[in-house]
Amino acid sequence: MGKQPSSAELLPGTLDLLLLRVLSLEPMHGYGIAHRLKQVSDDVLQVGESSLYPALQRLRLNGWVKAEWGTSENNRRARFYTLTTAGRKQLLSERDEFDRMAGAIQKVLRMV
């Protein structure tokens, strides 16, 4: 078994942010989200299902995404996650927070 990238290796809370960002473009099913993350990050961000699905449930519970059953590209029933208005708001605020955080980290790293 290869190395499993997991949320533990991401900054805390980043997975939620990434999921919200991915879903902000279009509704997707779980596998699609994982695949998209991997693609966009040039294979750096490989989210395992054991972090992905719990995170999606957490987002649902918080009311940031809603889940609807639809049909996948291979004609199977799949659950599509859509960003809600609350989720969009959450994305904005988390993004600001992340930028602030990333900026701060950059500053620390660049200090002479």
Added chain:
Amino acid sequence: MHFVWRRLTFWWRRDQLERELKEELELHAALAQSRAVMGNMTLAQEESRDMWGFRTIEYLLQDVRYALRGFAKNPGFSSVAIISLALGIAGNTSIFSIVNALLIRPLPFQEPDRLVRITNLHPKALLEYFQQRSRTMDIAFVDPGAEINLTGQGPAMRVTASETSANLFSILGATVERGRVFAPDEDRPGKDGVVILSHELWRTKFRQDPNIVGRTIALGGMNRRVAGIASSGFAFPSTKVQAWIPARIDPRNMVDYWGGAFVPLIARIRPGASVEQARSEIHSLAAGVWKLFPWPMPKRFNADSTVISLQTDLAGETRSKLFVLLAAVGAVLAIACANVAGLLLARATTRRKEIAMRAALGAGSGRIVRQLLTESVVLALAAGGIGILLGTIALSLFRSIVPPQIPGMAQIGFDWRVALFAAALSVLTGLSFGVVPALSARSLDLVEAMKAGSQRSTTNSWIALRGWLIAAEIALTLVLVVGAGLLMKSLYGLTSVNPGFNTQKILTVKISPNDAFCAQREACVAFYRTLIEQADGISGVVNAAVANTVPLDGGLPAIPTEVEDHPRTPNFPSPMLWAGAVSPSYLSLLRIPLLSGRAFTDADGSNTSPVILISASTAARFWPGVNPIGKHIRRAGENTWRVIIGVVADVRQFNLANNSPSAISGAMYMPYAQAVQSNGQIPVVMNLLVKTTVSADQAATDIRRIAVEANPDIPVGKVLTLTGIVGDSISGFRSTIWVFLSFAVAALLLAAVGIYGLMSYSVSRRTYEISVRMATGATNGSIVRLILGQSLRTTLLGLSLGIGASFLLTRFLSGLLFAVTATDPLIFTYVCLFLVVVAAAASSIPAWRASRIDPIRTLRAE
């Protein structure tokens, strides 16, 4: 809020969620199959599930499920445990319900905690004296109630009326349903022609006629205007009271003012004052009241008056009885808990393997302890449920220990306090007996338990603890059984005591004319003489008599007297004597033996010189060693002396234990025609007694008939048998004893079960050792002796603890005991022997089982 709601809906739909998640993950797997590595699908499932947030509930349900499954697998253990606790909880809940109703639940009056009773009985004059001087209290006067006739409203009836000062209702803060309460001056002469009716009397007798207020009714021969109808449910000072009439407080009538009636005083503490202030005030006020009387009073009369809460006062003697029962039932619960703790402890040790297995599979120690605790709580809750059920039944049986006339006692029920008490009790019990075995399970050495697989590795300290638990149970049981033994001996003593009179086949009925009926003394004497003659004429009646009281019916016709050779001084006030007014046939009818002199005859009438008979103990008290015949006694204030013509045997007039009130110094009998009272009249209300040869029912109809026919305007009471009256006089005591006895039996059963459990467990634990002994030549008999000896050691330890405890504790019963001391050695001996037999019987089955152990099989299995 939304979050919680979503969680709840998720929780509700969890089956659906599970299905959906599974489907989703399968799709993921299918899509990922061609390329990426498969992750841990189960982990994904479990963690998603955790995300839904009902792991805690899930674990709890799981624990409960395990517990129920465990109990179902072990029906013997669980039924014994549940029944033990249920018995304990049932007893406690029912007794606590009574305690709550009597002593805890606030009295149904305004600000009941400010209501107090001033102890002792005081005349009207002292009411006014205290009222005028007290700065801390408003004081009212309220007598316990006496029967008077209500006439002019259909057939005459007896009504219990309480004489009160006009401020009673305002002091209690009670309102009336209709009309008004007494006006402040309505206890003054001339203004007191009013009455307040109880709701119940208004409903039954006046058919809720709203126009009755303001109308006049005839009560005890006096016309009184109905001022108001009390609120429904209002009862004071007892539920027997059906009407309140103003006491006539008249300082000019010196005799009545200072000596007419001695009654209880109640008071409300004024705002800003405290009970302690009121108490010290009464102490200083009451100290000198004996000097205020217009005639010499006993030194320091009523000087010891103090202030107690009204609730305590109303509970009366029942209070101490209840505390005894509460202690007894608490002991039963303690025994039940010790039993269950022992059972759970044994179970925890025999379950070591199971627990070790769980721990090995990854259950944290917290998780295991939680599961064990859940088991205990489930057990306790099940027991609590059954206990409450049994408790309601027990309550309906135990209710009889409280006199029903105490206000509010009719509504003893399971209120929220009691429910809370039972719930807290069951959970606390669960926790307390869950803790020890749970701790025992925690200190488990995994490898050792798994490896040994037998029960030999059990820590010895837990076994010792269990032995001590059982010994403590036996000790408590001994205390209860000794108590029950003492009480049973008392009850036996009371029922077999010679009351001094014959009770067989005697019927009695109360005839109660108005006072006015006897204004002409001769008319009254003639009326009762005719009644006796008519009663004699009934077929089956062999003798008939009249008397002002019947022994043990609760009446107390005591009067202050002057006794020849005993001049009255402040240190020797007028002795109070029980004064019977009887027809000549009374003594022969009750077979009260004449010891010397002569009995009354019909010739001792109203115009002949007054004669009396006295009881043997009265003679011994006033004229020890001297022939009392020819000596004299007279009513205090009377001019002519009455000559003693004979001495009769003692009769237990007041109660079977012969505890006549300390104020009563003796007993005398007067011929009815000569029994003139302080008001110049002879007693009006009399009891007709007849001795029959036929059945009580048959004679009762005839007796009632002749009494009613003699004068339809005179109320005639219920026909009672004398044996019934004697039985009723100890019914409260009897029911207390039965309740106590039921607790002792419960304790005994529980202790027997406890010993049995301990010994079976010990035998199963010692199987290996016993097998080795047998293999090396021990006989069956020696094995039985070994086991019985072990049980006997525990029992003897318990008995010695119990004897010590009993010596300390049974003295609290002494108020209930009759003709037996609290440390009766015979009872102690019998009870100890009895408990040894019970313990031996309980351990005989395990001992027999031990002797049947097959050593070959056991040793091979090891």
